[in-house]
Amino acid sequence: MILHTINKSPYSSAIFNDCLRLCSDGDAILFIEDGVYATQQGTDSYQLIEQHPEVNFFALAPDLEARGLTSDQAKVLTVDDNGFVELAVKYQKVQSWY
Amino acid sequence: MILHTINKSPYSSAIFNDCLRLCSDGDAILFIEDGVYATQQGTDSYQLIEQHPEVNFFALAPDLEARGLTSDQAKVLTVDDNGFVELAVKYQKVQSWY
Amino acid sequence: MSVQKNLLLICRKAPYGNALPREAIDIALAASAFDQNVSLLFSGDGVWQLLKQQKSDSINSKNHGKVLSALALYGIENIYVDNDSLKQRNLSKDNLLVDTKSVTINEIKALCNNCDTIFNF
Amino acid sequence: MSVQKNLLLICRKAPYGNALPREAIDIALAASAFDQNVSLLFSGDGVWQLLKQQKSDSINSKNHGKVLSALALYGIENIYVDNDSLKQRNLSKDNLLVDTKSVTINEIKALCNNCDTIFNF
Amino acid sequence: MIISVVILGAPYSTQAPATALRFAKSAIAAGHTIHRIFFYHDGVNCANELIIPAQDEIHLPNEWQSIAKENTIDMVVCIASAIKRGVIDPTEASRYEKPASNLKDQFEISGLGQLVDASIHSDRVITFGP
Amino acid sequence: MIISVVILGAPYSTQAPATALRFAKSAIAAGHTIHRIFFYHDGVNCANELIIPAQDEIHLPNEWQSIAKENTIDMVVCIASAIKRGVIDPTEASRYEKPASNLKDQFEISGLGQLVDASIHSDRVITFGP
Numbered sequence: 001m002i003l004h005t006i007n008k009s010p011y012s013s014a015i016f017n018d019c020l021r022l023c024s025d026g027d028a029i030l031f032i033e034d035g036v037y038a039t040q041q042g043t044d045s046y047q048l049i050e051q052h053p054e055v056n057f058f059a060l061a062p063d064l065e066a067r068g069l070t071s072d073q074a075k076v077l078t079v080d081d082n083g084f085v086e087l088a089v090k091y092q093k094v095q096s097w098y
Numbered sequence: 099m100i101l102h103t104i105n106k107s108p109y110s111s112a113i114f115n116d117c118l119r120l121c122s123d124g125d126a127i128l129f130i131e132d133g134v135y136a137t138q139q140g141t142d143s144y145q146l147i148e149q150h151p152e153v154n155f156f157a158l159a160p161d162l163e164a165r166g167l168t169s170d171q172a173k174v175l176t177v178d179d180n181g182f183v184e185l186a187v188k189y190q191k192v193q194s195w196y
Numbered sequence: 197m198s199v200q201k202n203l204l205l206i207c208r209k210a211p212y213g214n215a216l217p218r219e220a221i222d223i224a225l226a227a228s229a230f231d232q233n234v235s236l237l238f239s240g241d242g243v244w245q246l247l248k249q250q251k252s253d254s255i256n257s258k259n260h261g262k263v264l265s266a267l268a269l270y271g272i273e274n275i276y277v278d279n280d281s282l283k284q285r286n287l288s289k290d291n292l293l294v295d296t297k298s299v300t301i302n303e304i305k306a307l308c309n310n311c312d313t314i315f316n317f
Numbered sequence: 318m319s320v321q322k323n324l325l326l327i328c329r330k331a332p333y334g335n336a337l338p339r340e341a342i343d344i345a346l347a348a349s350a351f352d353q354n355v356s357l358l359f360s361g362d363g364v365w366q367l368l369k370q371q372k373s374d375s376i377n378s379k380n381h382g383k384v385l386s387a388l389a390l391y392g393i394e395n396i397y398v399d400n401d402s403l404k405q406r407n408l409s410k411d412n413l414l415v416d417t418k419s420v421t422i423n424e425i426k427a428l429c430n431n432c433d434t435i436f437n438f
Numbered sequence: 439m440i441i442s443v444v445i446l447g448a449p450y451s452t453q454a455p456a457t458a459l460r461f462a463k464s465a466i467a468a469g470h471t472i473h474r475i476f477f478y479h480d481g482v483n484c485a486n487e488l489i490i491p492a493q494d495e496i497h498l499p500n501e502w503q504s505i506a507k508e509n510t511i512d513m514v515v516c517i518a519s520a521i522k523r524g525v526i527d528p529t530e531a532s533r534y535e536k537p538a539s540n541l542k543d544q545f546e547i548s549g550l551g552q553l554v555d556a557s558i559h560s561d562r563v564i565t566f567g568p
Numbered sequence: 569m570i571i572s573v574v575i576l577g578a579p580y581s582t583q584a585p586a587t588a589l590r591f592a593k594s595a596i597a598a599g600h601t602i603h604r605i606f607f608y609h610d611g612v613n614c615a616n617e618l619i620i621p622a623q624d625e626i627h628l629p630n631e632w633q634s635i636a637k638e639n640t641i642d643m644v645v646c647i648a649s650a651i652k653r654g655v656i657d658p659t660e661a662s663r664y665e666k667p668a669s670n671l672k673d674q675f676e677i678s679g680l681g682q683l684v685d686a687s688i689h690s691d692r693v694i695t696f697g698p
Contacts, residue, residue, distance in 0.1 A: 002429060007453070007567060009210050009241045011284070014110050018329065018361055024426045033453045034213030037244060042286035062254035062460070066212055068247035068261070081464040088461075088562055089439055089470070095327075095435045098446070098567025100308060105583070105697060107331050107362045109405070116208065116240055122305045131583045132334030135365060140407035160375035160590070164333055166368035166382070179594040186591075186692055187569055187600070193206075193314045196576070196697025199688045215451050216576070216698075219609055222648065226680035232688070256456060256496040313687045315574075315695065320558045336581050337446070337568075340479055343518065347550035353558070377586060377626040434557045436444075436565065448578070450652040451610050480581050480610075486654035490664045495652075522580040522625075524616035524670065534620045538668030540654065 002027045003091035006035035007098050010045040015097040020052060028056040030079070030087055036063045039076045049075050060084060100125045101189035104133035105196050108143040113195040118150060126154040128177070128185055134161045137174045147173050158182060202233045204311035207242035211260040212252065217245055220317030221263050228270040236267070237307060238296065239278035243285060246277065246292040261293050268294075278304060323354045325432035328363035332381040333373065338366055341438030342384050349391040357388070358428060359417065360399035364406060367398065367413040382414050389415075399425060441465055442474045442556035445481035447568035449498040450491065454566040455484050459501055461564070466509055474512040474556040475502070477545070480568055482520040485513070485545035503544045513545045514552040571595055572604045572686035575611035577698035579628040580621065584696040585614050589631055591694070596639055604642040604686040605632070607675070610698055612650040615643075615675035633674045643675045644682040 006029060010016040016038055019029060031038055038045040039059045049057055057076040064071060064078065071078045079087065088094050104127060108114040114136055117127060129136055136143040137157045147155055155174040162169060162176065169176045177185065186192050205224050211217045227234045238246055250261040267275065277296040282288060289298060299307070308314060326345050332338045348355045359367055371382040388396065398417040403409060410419060420428070429435060443462055447454025462472050477484055484499055491497050506513045521530055524540070527547050531539035541547060557563045573592055577584025592602050607614055614629055621627050636643045651660055654670070657677050661669035671677060687693050 002435070005564075007213065007457075009213075009244075011241050012112050012209070014112075014361075021422060022360075022425060022429060024430060033457060034210045034241075037210060037241070037285075040286055043284070063212070063457075065254040066250060066252040066257060067210075067244060068250040081460045082468060084461055085465045085468050085470065088441070088465075088564055093429075093433075093435055094562060094564045095429070095437050096565040096567050097437060098565075100314070103694075105334065105587075107334075107365075109362050110330070112240075119301060120239075120304060120308060122309060131587060132331045132362075135331060135362070135406075138407055141405070161333070161587075163375040164371060164373040164378060165331075165365060166371040179590045180598060182591055183595045183598050183600065186571070186595075186694055191308075191312075191314055192692060192694045193308070193316050194695040194697050195316060196695075201688055203684075203687060213453050216609060219649065222680060223683065227684045227687075230681055230684045230688075232684060255453070255460075257453075258492075258494060313693050315693075316697075322558055324554075324557060334583050337479060340519065343550055344553065348554045348557075351551055351554045351558075353554060376583070376590075378583075379622075379624060434563050436563075437567075448610065448653070480578065483654065488656050488661070488666050488668065488670060489654035490651040490656065490660065490666070492648075492652065518622075521620040522622060523578070523613065524618035524620075526618050526620065530620065531618070536618050536620070538618065538670060540618060540668060540670060 001091050003087050003094045004029045005032050005096045007033035009034045009037040016045060019097045023055050025054040028058060028087060028091060030058040030060065030084065032060045033063055036060065036067060036069060039071050040069065041072055058087060099189050101185050101192045102127045103130050103194045105131040107132045107135040114143060117195045121153050123152040126156060126185060126189060128156040128158065130158045131161055134158065134165060134167060137169050138167065139170055156185060200231055200233055201312040203227050204235045204237065204307055204314045206314065206316045207236060207238045207245060208240040209317065210241040210244045212255065212257055216317050218260065218263055223315060224272060225266060225270050228272050234272050235274035235307060237276045237278065237304060239281050243277055243281045243287060246294050248291060248293045264294050321352055321354055322433040324348050325356045325358065325428055325435045327358045327360055327435065327437045328366060329361040330438065331362040331365045333376065333378055337438050339381065339384055344436060345393060346387060346391050349393050355393050356395035356428060358397040358399065358425060360402050364398055364402045364408060367415050369412060369414045385415050439470045439561045440473045441470050441562045442476065442560040443472065444476045444478055444563060444565040445484065446479040447566060448480035448483040452568045454568055455481065455498050458566040462505060472509065472511045473560050474514060476553045476556055477515045478519050482515050482523050482525050485515045485542050486525050487540045487542040499542050503542060506544045514548045515545050517547050517549055520547055569600045569691045570603045570689065571600050571692045572606065572690040573602065574606045574608055574693060574695040575614065576609040577696060578610035578613040582698045584611065584698055585628050588696040592635060602639065602641045603690050604644060606683045606686055607645045608649050612645050612653050612655045615645045615672050616655050617670045617672040629672055633672060636674045644678045645675050647677045647679055650677055
């Protein structure tokens with residue numbers, strides 16, 4: 001099982017789509033840096049999140065806060081830096097998309 | 099009239115779409131660097147080019163050559179570095195997308 | 197620098213991930229300090245720059261919202277936001293910390309065509 | 318470095334515009350020199366790296382095609398190309414300068430799941 | 439767990455070195471071992487001693503220097519990436535007849551073998567892209 | 569025509585400084601005047617004297633230096649961008665007590681006013697992004 005990190009906005013970069021395509025069931029995606037813009041409800045990227053219940057979605061809290069965003073916690077769980085480390089440990093590999 | 103330059107692949111970046119949206123009739127788009135990947139026939143980005151006859155499309159020859167690409171010259175005219183300068187002079191402003 | 201030109205800065209990128217959005221604002225401030233006629237357009241991911249309640253201590257970064265508040269101090273009043281970009285992100289003007297004029301795509305084209313120089317950041 | 322691990326390098330970016338694609342190949346060569354089991358997957362814009370007839374003298378840059386030819390010298394044989402990425406770009410294996418195995422998305426997922434470390438460039 | 443970190447983004451241009459720093463600090467606080475930080479591509483700029491951050495900004499090269507010192511972490515700067523970006527140690531400076539060197543203390547210039555070695559001897563390798 | 573050029577991308581990481589160089593050479597050959605090259609964001613790295621390119625690669629800082637010398641082009645490196653990226657002149661080095669400076673000859677460190685000035689006094693300003 002793989003932890004994928006995504007650090008670019010889905011409006012500017014194709015990596016969210018590219019990453020989802022390579023995800024296996026049970027993989028996780030952690031949005032970091034500008035990647036956290038994908039987590040906002042009522043947008044195309046949020047719909048994409050809803051369409052992939054086989055993937056576990058997370059967003060890095062410090063990056064959300066910095067940008068004035070919050071997560072609804074329904075489909076995207078918020079983790080702090082310690083949670084980021086825990087995810088990297090829990091999953092067997094980390095794959096970075098940038 | 100504006101000369102727009104685009105230096106990213108349309109498969110990775112949204113700037114080709116973003117740029118087209120802001121183009122006025124008679125503007126030009128010059129694909130440079132990785133932007134030249136937009137010019138290949140039989141692809142979605144080529145279709146986008148065909149759908150915008152009000153925009154003049156160009157591609158920078160040295161960047162095409164370097165990448166092993168050619169242009170069909172039908173919808174996208176090839177210019178060398180001198181041609182790039184001529185376009186920058188001919189159009190009143192240059193807007194760079196990256 | 198007695199000549200006054202119309203300079204349009206298009207801010208297209210999200211803040212924090214990259215320094216370009218901040219460096220674009222620095223250009224606006226410098227141009228205004230040199231008496232140029234500066235307009236700013238926030239478009240695409242650039243509209244995220246305008247979001248309220250940015251708390252960038254969490255990532256040890258300077259607050260971009262505070263950077264933007266310098267625009268008023270420098271007398272930069274022509275601040276536009278791309279209405280379609282807001283909608284696409286499920287945002288409204290209520291979410292924004294700076295007073296902006298919401299513009300349509302045709303108004304944006306007019307802005308581009310009527311200025312002397314465009315910086316796209 | 319007596320341990321041998323399975324290293325997968327996913328090459329996702331177009332050559333020349335940025336140095337990352339070349340630096341990724343350098344990692345592959347280094348890993349192979351240290352007896353690691355290296356696989357390369359060209360996917361997305363990374364498939365452009367494989368194009369024949371690159372003539373990069375025109376932009377005063379080192380030829381990426383020649384960089385790739387070092388893979389064979391280092392005995393790197395597990396070179397895969399994402400079939401969907403080729404199709405999306407109207408390319409076929411005839412356009413490619415390196416002998417590659419064309420793979421489906423399910424085969425790509427298997428590659429990702431069966432290696433020890435993934436570098437995504 | 440043994441973790442290695444790869445940094446590809448430049449400080450003050452991208453968020454990569456700052457995010458990686460917070461990650462490394464949290465990993466250490468959780469009891470994990472950071473085996474090596476490998477600076478590659480534009481990440482090598484983290485090792486430039488001549489960087490002068492704005493007064494109200496975090497001093498990333500100093501932060502990396504401190505965390506490495508306090509936790510005896512290996513900080514390796516890729517030589518091929520570094521010299522073409524103008525980050526050089528006294529050895530390179532004299533070999534190429536440059537008037538000065540600028541590699542910060544606690545950073546070491548070495549080859550890509552150190553990245554391969556890190557990937558072999560770590561349970562996790564995590565990359566922070568530009 | 570009077571043309572100014574803005575470079576935002578780093579050499580050896582992005583194509584920007586190389587593309588801009590070809591553009592500037594062609595513009596000069598066509599009889600235009602390059603008023604100023606303004607190095608901003610990661611473009612400031614073009615002015616790093618310590619850069620050592622690979623032997624089979626173009627030496628971009630030297631190329632810029634030559635073209636500026638031969639055509640008396642003003643090459644300005646933005647001070648705010650430069651110092652946080654570790655490109656400093658002797659004045660900055662002494663002010664911030666740094667052991668060395670690395671600004672290449674023919675480049676000058678100055679403020680954003682020089683970019684504004686360039687946009688006022690040029691018929692065209694063209695930016696080469698990262």
